[in-house]
Amino acid sequence: MTGPATEVTFAVLDVFPEQYAVTPTLTARVGIAAIGDEPIHAIALRCQVRIDPLRRPYSDAEADGLTDLFGTRERWVGTQHTFLWQHTTAMVQGFSGATQVGLPLACTYDFEVSSAKYLHALRDGTVPLQFLFSGTAFVQGPRGFSVQQIPWDREDRYDMPVAVWREVIAAHFPNSGWLRLDCDTVDALAAYRRTHGLLSQDEAILSLLARAGQDAR
Structure with missing residues (x-):
């Protein structure tokens, strides 16, 4: 059964390390608001997390570390573009009005991965993230449940402190890194x-x- 659209919005409130995870993992705490009288029974939430390098400046040392990704600084106008960090999912339990959910963000120290190269090159400041939300909402109405797709324009930006990423990597790889060799x-x-x-x-x-x-x- 398909019902009228329900207005659901998302805001990233915080990103923090998961202290007891087996592998390096961050959690993005996301606030969710539903506008309307009908309660949300559940949301199968999907999220694409991207890095937007144009949203921050870079020191000379950081620029050197980013050469493999973007080339030398004078080329950045044409080479710096938003790129994918990862996809993540969560199941949101039923709520009325507003709730919060944690999205797991897996971290890797594999320098063959573009996001790891980028994050490793940053010394301080923030990591400019873009969260693109989608998924399916199950709405409980007077005639039963309706199934509604979350619109593709639901997104938010969050500037994660570089120190947060360095903290989770240091906890799992203290004073070390990984190289993949033949x-x-x-x-x-x-x-x-x-x-x-x-x-x-x-x-x-x-x-x-x-x-x-x-x-x-």
């Missing part, structure tokens, strides 16, 4: 480490970097 590269690095009596992969990479620096001179 199996052959891993084997070659392990062989180099054994041959030179090095105790860790870090020492092997530092040794190779030092040799590369000497060759460059």
Whole structure:
């Protein structure tokens, strides 16, 4: 049964780290308001979270870290565009008037992923996020339930402090990061480490970097 449209709006109130999650996870606390007399029975909520790099300035150090994504600063007018961070979902329980829900935001430290490169390059300030909401609302009326699609124009912006992302990454990867290497590269690095009596992969990479620096001179 399809009924008249119900006005549902969304606002991102906060983003914070989940302290006890197994993997690095943030939670976006979203306020939801429904205008009308009929209560909302449930909402199957979907959200596309995007990063809008044009909404903030960047220091020279940050600009250097963003070269892989956007090129040098003079090219940014043509290369900086909003890009996808992730998709997330939540099931909203029944309510009348207003409620809140937590949207899980999975974080990765894989530098092959554009969002991880971008977030890692930021030193301070905020991360300019754009939340695009969609989904299905189940409305309880006098004649039963109606099923209504959330309009595609429901969105909100939120400037998340960079410190929030750094906090969740530091909790799961203290003073470390991840690099994805081909199996052959891993084997070659392990062989180099054994041959030179090095105790860790870090020492092997530092040794190779030092040799590369000497060759460059």
